[in-house]
Amino acid sequence: MASSESSSPSVNPDGRVLSGMRPTGALHLGHYHGALKNWARLQHAHTCFFFVADWHALTTHYESPEVVAANSNDMVIDWLAAGVDPDKATLFVQSRVLEHAELFLLLGMGTPLAWLERVPTYKDQIENLKDKDLLTYGFLGYPLLQAADILIYQARWVPVGADQIPHIEMSREIARRFNALYGKDPETEAKARLAAAKLPAATREQLQQLRRAADQDGLIEKRDEARALVAASPLSRAEKDALRAQIDGGRRTILREPEALLTPESKLPGLDGRKMSKSYGNAIAIREERAVVEHKVKRMPTDPARVRRTDPGNPERCPVWQFHLAYTDTDTHDWVQRGCTTAAIGCLECKQPVIDAILREQQPMLERAQPYLDQPSLVRDILDAGCDKARITARETMRGVREAMGLR
Ligand code: TRP
Ligand code: SF4
Numbered sequence: 290m291a292s293s294e295s296s297s298p299s300v301n302p303d304g305r306v307l308s309g310m311r312p313t314g315a316l317h318l319g320h321y322h323g324a325l326k327n328w329a330r331l332q333h334a335h336t337c338f339f340f341v342a343d344w345h346a347l348t349t350h351y352e353s354p355e356v357v358a359a360n361s362n363d364m365v366i367d368w369l370a371a372g373v374d375p376d377k378a379t380l381f382v383q384s385r386v387l388e389h390a391e392l393f394l395l396l397g398m399g400t401p402l403a404w405l406e407r408v409p410t411y412k413d414q415i416e417n418l419k420d421k422d423l424l425t426y427g428f429l430g431y432p433l434l435q436a437a438d439i440l441i442y443q444a445r446w447v448p449v450g451a452d453q454i455p456h457i458e459m460s461r462e463i464a465r466r467f468n469a470l471y472g473k474d475p476e477t478e479a480k481a482r483l484a485a486a487k488l489p490a491a492t493r494e495q496l497q498q499l500r501r502a503a504d505q506d507g508l509i510e511k512r513d514e515a516r517a518l519v520a521a522s523p524l525s526r527a528e529k530d531a532l533r534a535q536i537d538g539g540r541r542t543i544l545r546e547p548e549a550l551l552t553p554e555s556k557l558p559g560l561d562g563r564k565m566s567k568s569y570g571n572a573i574a575i576r577e578e579r580a581v582v583e584h585k586v587k588r589m590p591t592d593p594a595r596v597r598r599t600d601p602g603n604p605e606r607c608p609v610w611q612f613h614l615a616y617t618d619t620d621t622h623d624w625v626q627r628g629c630t631t632a633a634i635g636c637l638e639c640k641q642p643v644i645d646a647i648l649r650e651q652q653p654m655l656e657r658a659q660p661y662l663d664q665p666s667l668v669r670d671i672l673d674a675g676c677d678k679a680r681i682t683a684r685e686t687m688r689g690v691r692e693a694m695g696l697r
Contacts, residue, residue, distance in 0.1 A: 306335040306550070307444035309342035309383065309435075312360035313350060316367040317572035318647070319565035321654075322615070323555035325371035325575075327448055328378070331550075337378035338442055338679060341365065344383050344390075345435065348428045349414075349421060365668055367575045370658035381675035383438065388683035393430070393437040395690060396463055399470060400433055404462065408432050408455050436460035440467075440544040441683045448550040457549040462506070464544040469504035471693035472541040481535035484528035492522060500536060512536055543693045544686070557615045560589045562608035576658055579648055586612075586644045591636045592629070601632040609640055616646035 308328065310316075316325070331337055341364060346357040365380060373380070383389055405411065406429070415423045432455075439447055439460045447457050485493050499515035502508040519532045558564060559571030566572060573585055589609055592602035604610035604625055613625050621642050628634030661668050691697060 304335050304445045305338065305442055306331050306446045306448060307338040307340075307439055307442050307547075308448045309340045309345070309438055310364060311342045311346040312357055312364045313346050314356075314360060314567045315574045315576075316364060316371075317565055317567060317574050318557055319555055319559070319572065320367070321371050321575050322557050323450060324448070324552055325368060325373065327552050328368070329372035329374070331446075331448060332374055332377040335446065338444070338682075339368065339373060339378050339380050340386075340438070340675075340679070341382045342435075342438070345431060348425070348431050348434075349418065349423065351425070351427065352421075362665070362668055365672065366658050366661045369661055369668075369671075370576055370654040372654075372657070375671040375675070379675045379678045380671055381679040382672055385672075385676040386679050386683050388680065388687050389434070389437050389441055391687060392441050392683075392690060393434050395694065396433055396437055396440075396467065397430065399466060400463060402429075404459060405429050405432060408459060410452065410455065432456045432459050433463070436463045439547050440464055441686045442679070443545040443682075443686060444547045445545065446550040447547050448552050450552055451554070454549050454551070457547060461546045461548075464546045466505045467544050467690075467693075468540050468542055469501075471690075472543050474541070477531070477534050480531035484524060484531040487524060487528060488522055492518065496532070503536075504540065541693075543689050556611070558608060558611050560585055560608065562590070562611065573647065575651070576655060577651065579651075582647055582651070583644050586640050586647070587637060589640065591639075595629075595632075595636060598635050599632050602629045602636075604629050609636070609643060612643045612647075613639075616650075617642050 308324070310320075310324070328337070328339055341361045343357050343361055346360075347354060350356050361382060368380065369375070411429065411431075414428075435456050436459060439457070440463070447453075447460075449457060485496065488496065496515055496518055499511045499518065502511040503515065515536045516533060519529050519536070522529070524532070555565075559566060559569055560573070561569070561571045563569055563571060573582055577585075586609075589612075590607075591609055592604070592607040594600060594606070595602040604613075607629070610625065610629075613622055617625075624634070625639055629639065
C-alpha cells in the first residue's frame, strides 16, 4: 500500500462497496461530478470494488463489440484521472472474473420472468433505443447480471444514481429468495413439515403464503401474522415450536442483501442545459484538450433574449449560469447576476471564469492520467492485480452458493 491514508482506522471491511460502469464511450464531467468524485471519496473509508461492466455494455452493443473493447481501458484511465486510487480500491473487469457468469446462470434458474419484465428501465430502453433490437435474452437479463455482480462480492453498499435503484431493489429480492430457497436448516424444515401436515389444508396454505411473503418479499410484518396463525392453531406445544422455529428463520445468509448508496444528482447539466450525455453532443470529456474546452464553452447557447451585447438577460434562462453555480464562487455569482441583467458584461466575458474553473479542475486529472498514457502496461498491471483480487472474493461466495445448491 503506497499511501498513508490506506491504513485509516475508519476502513470497515464489513461494509464492502461495489459499483460498475459500462464502457460505451469517453467519460465526461457529468460522470466525474455524478459518480467518480464519490468513488474517490468512498475508497478512503471502505473496501471498494469498482469494475468495468463490459458484459453489460454488450447487452446493448452486441453488434459493435469493438466499441466496448476500445473504451474499457480508456475508462479505467478516466477513473484513475479522477482520483480513484488502485492502492485503495480494487479495479477489475467483469468479463475476466468468470464467476459472475456462473452466479448469473444459477440465479437465473429461480428468477421469475415477471421480475425482469417489470424493471422500469427494461421497457423504457427498448422504447428509447429503437435503432437497436433489444428484444434479446441478454438484455432482459441485464438486472440479473447486475445482481450477480453485486451479490458475488457480498457488497453492503452500491453507490449508484437514482435510475439504478430498481436494479438494486431487485438484487435484494434475489438475495432474499436465494437464501429462502437454499439457506434452509434441514432439521428445522423436517420437524416443521410434520407439524404443518396436521394443520387444516387452508391454514397450511395460508401459513405458507405468509412465510413466503416474509422470506422472499421481505414483508417482515407477515412474520407476526404467521406466528399468530400458529398460536391460534390446535397443535401441540412441540408442534407449534417447530413451526415457530421455521418462521423465525433457521435461514443461513448465503448472499447478503445490498443497499443502494444514492449518489446525489450532479448539479452540472450539459452544455445546452439538458442532462450531460455523449449522445446529445453536449458533453465535456474528463480529459478534454484545453483548447476544446474553451471552444465548447464559448459556443454554449445563452439567454436567447441577449441578441445584441446591449440587450439585458436573465441568468435563469441560461445554461452558463448553471455552470457558474457548479464552478464559481458567490462573488462571481453576484457579478454575473448584476452584469447579465444590466448588460454590463458580455456573454463571452461571463463565460471566462467558467472556462478557467473547468481547466483548473481538469489540470490534476490530466496530470494523473499522463503516466498511464505514456505506459499502457501500468493499466494492464492494475487490472491484472484487481481481477486476481476480485476473483478470490468471488470464488469464496461461489463455494457457498454451490454447496447450498448441492453442486459440489
Ligand atoms: N447498470 C449500471 C449502470 O448502467 C452498471 C452496473 C453493472 C452496475 N453492474 C453493476 C452498477 C453493479 C453497480 C453495481 O450504471
Ligand atoms: Fe448567460 Fe452570462 Fe450571457 Fe447572462 S451574461 S446570458 S448568464 S452567458
